Amino acid sequence: MRKLILLLVVVGIVSMFFIFLGNSAFAQYDITKKLDITIASTYAPEHSLLKGCVEVFKKVVEEESNGMIEVFVSAGGAFGSEESITEMESEGAIQMQAAGHFPTFMYAPGFTFMDTPFVFKDWEHHKRVVASEIGEAWKNEIIEKANIKILAVTYTGKHHVTANKPVVHPEDMKGLKLRLPVIDSWITTWEAVGATTVPVALDEMYSALATGVVDATVGTMEQHYSFKLYEVQDFVSSTKSHVGTSIISINNDFYNSLEPDAQKLIEDAAELTVEYATNLTTEREKELIGLFEEKGCKYIEANSSEFQEAARPGVEKLFKEKFPDYTWEEILNK
Numbered sequence: 001m002r003k004l005i006l007l008l009v010v011v012g013i014v015s016m017f018f019i020f021l022g023n024s025a026f027a028q029y030d031i032t033k034k035l036d037i038t039i040a041s042t043y044a045p046e047h048s049l050l051k052g053c054v055e056v057f058k059k060v061v062e063e064e065s066n067g068m069i070e071v072f073v074s075a076g077g078a079f080g081s082e083e084s085i086t087e088m089e090s091e092g093a094i095q096m097q098a099a100g101h102f103p104t105f106m107y108a109p110g111f112t113f114m115d116t117p118f119v120f121k122d123w124e125h126h127k128r129v130v131a132s133e134i135g136e137a138w139k140n141e142i143i144e145k146a147n148i149k150i151l152a153v154t155y156t157g158k159h160h161v162t163a164n165k166p167v168v169h170p171e172d173m174k175g176l177k178l179r180l181p182v183i184d185s186w187i188t189t190w191e192a193v194g195a196t197t198v199p200v201a202l203d204e205m206y207s208a209l210a211t212g213v214v215d216a217t218v219g220t221m222e223q224h225y226s227f228k229l230y231e232v233q234d235f236v237s238s239t240k241s242h243v244g245t246s247i248i249s250i251n252n253d254f255y256n257s258l259e260p261d262a263q264k265l266i267e268d269a270a271e272l273t274v275e276y277a278t279n280l281t282t283e284r285e286k287e288l289i290g291l292f293e294e295k296g297c298k299y300i301e302a303n304s305s306e307f308q309e310a311a312r313p314g315v316e317k318l319f320k321e322k323f324p325d326y327t328w329e330e331i332l333n334k
Contacts, residue, residue: 029064029065029261029262029264029265030261031065031066031068031069031259031261031262031265032068032259033068033259033262034068034069034070035065035068035069035070035258035262036069036070036072037061037069037070037071037072037095037096038071038072038073038074038094038095038096039054039057039058039071039072039073039074039094039095039096039097039098039248040074040078040079040085040088040089040094040096040097040098041054041073041074041075041076041077041085041097041098041099042076042077042081042082042085042099043075043076043098043099044075044076044226045073045075045076047075047222048156048157048222048277048280048281048284049098049154049156049246049277050073050075050098051280052154052273052276052277052280052281052284053098053152053154053246053248053273053274053276053277054073054098054248054273055073056269056272056273056276056277057071057248057269057270057273058071058073060265060268060269060272060273061265061266061269064265064269065262065265069262069265074094079094082099082100082102083102083106085097085099085102086099086102086103086106086146086148087106089103089148089249089250089251090103090107090146090147090148090251091147092147092251092253092254094251095250095251095254096151096248096249096250096251097148097247097248097249098246098247098248099246099247100115100246100247101114101115101245101246101247103142103146103148103150103247103249104138104142104247105183106146107141107142107145107146107148108138108141108142108145108146109322110141110322110323110324110325111137111138111141111323112185112322112323113185113318113319113322113323113326113331114126114129114130114138114245115185115245116185116186116189116242116315116318117159117185117186117189117190117218117241117242117311118189118241118242118307118308118311118312118314118315119315119328119331120243120331121308121332122240122243123155123243123278125243125334126153126155126243126245127153128334129331129334130153132334134326134330134331134334138150142249143252147251147252147253148249148250148251148252149249149250149251149252149255150247150248150249151248151249151250151266151267151270151271152247152248152270152271152273152274153245153246153247153248153274154245154246154247154248154273154274154277154278154281155243155244155245155274155277155278155281155282156220156222156244156245156246156277156281157220157221157222157244157281157284157285158220158238158240158241158242158243158244158285159218159219159220159239159240159241159242159244160218160219160220160221160224160236160237160238160239161173161178161216161217161218161236161237161239161241161302162209162216162217162218162224162229162233162235162236162237162297163176163215163216163233163234163235163237164215164216164233164234164235165234165235166235166237166298166300167216167235167237167239167300167302168237168300168301168302168303169302169303169306170193170194170306170307170310171194173190173193173194173195173216174194174195175196176195176196176215176216177195177196177197177198177213177214177215177216178190178195178196178197178198178214178215178216178217178218179198179199179200179205179208179209179214179216179217179218180197180198180199180200180217180218181199181202182199184322185318185322188314188317188318189241189311189314189315189318190218190241190311190314191314192310192311192312192313192314192315192317193307193310193311193314194310195216198213198214200213200214202227205217205227205229206227206228206229206231206232209229209232209233210231210232216233217229217233218239218241218242220244220285221236221284221285221288221289221292222281222284222285222288224236224288224292225288225291225292229297230291230292230295230296230297231295233297234296234297234298235297235298235299235300236289236292236297236298236299236300237299237300237301237302238299238300238301238302238304239302239304239307240302240304240307241304241307241308241311248270248273250266312328315328316328
């Protein structure tokens with residue numbers, strides 16, 4: 001039943017997209033040149049970003065261009081790591097990328113707060129910042145430094161903590177060995193909360209939890225489920241510590257070489273897929289929480305406001321030392 005409901009949501013959103021395109025005064029795209037676009041990603045084909053965004057982007061672009069534009073999706077890291085793909089996109093070796101925030105980490109580090117735990121209240125808040133002058137400055141810096149144009153920022157889910165004890169308040173993190181990727185901003189904020197952070201590669205996460213090398217991890221429900229963490233963890237807590245987002249981007253020189261209607265179609269399709277991806281991810285989160293509980297892993301609502309306040313010293317330190325052009329208060333006030 002749960003999968004049927006999710007399927008109906010997906011079908012309904014796709015149908016609305018094409019109704020919108022058909023009725024819109026801006027839906028006439030006069031594209032005269034044949035064009036191939038490759039979208040590279042390290043994510044697996046079943047990841048919500050690819051299923052919930054890239055597949056719809058491909059469908060909209062190909063159908064609305066009357067077949068003049070063909071989109072090829074290369075998933076699973078066929079072109080290498082996110083760093084390698086970002087470099088290739090910057091150089092024009094591939095046209096587009098669907099991934100995390102590596103363009104920001106590599107070329108606009110002063111804006112890494114766009115993917116830092118505890119900075120944003122929720123997805124709506126993140127969207128407001130992206131739409132503000134701060135978001136415009138972020139996009140412009142990536143164009144200038146990386147030759148990459150951000151087309152869309154999509155929601156990939158709230159981050160949850162898994163552990164073998166209930167995590168409701170920040171003090172519950174004391175003494176917990178928390179697996180994290182080697183990202184300074186993530187380490188700084190979680191250590192401010194009180195966790196003992198341990199760097200562990202993603203592909204070693206399951207065994208590290210199973211053997212006690214680490215006690216807990218943090219990530220989206222999609223990540224937790226794909227690694228079957230319900231087999232080695234007893235609780236999953238909704239700390240809402242991180243608004244997970246991904247980026248759909250395009251090589252800027254390639255974009256500028258396109259005829260105007262091709263540019264417009266690509267931008268329109270990217271914008272439309274954001275709503276689709278958000279709805280799919282939201283429904284998928286609910287489904288996965290239910291699946292975790294069916295597997296015996298108890299779901300807990302943590303006190304997210306307490307976590308954000310506990311992280312404050314770490315977040316403020318990052319803004320002072322790493323993101324000096326802005327303050328956290330400026331972000332919170334958007």
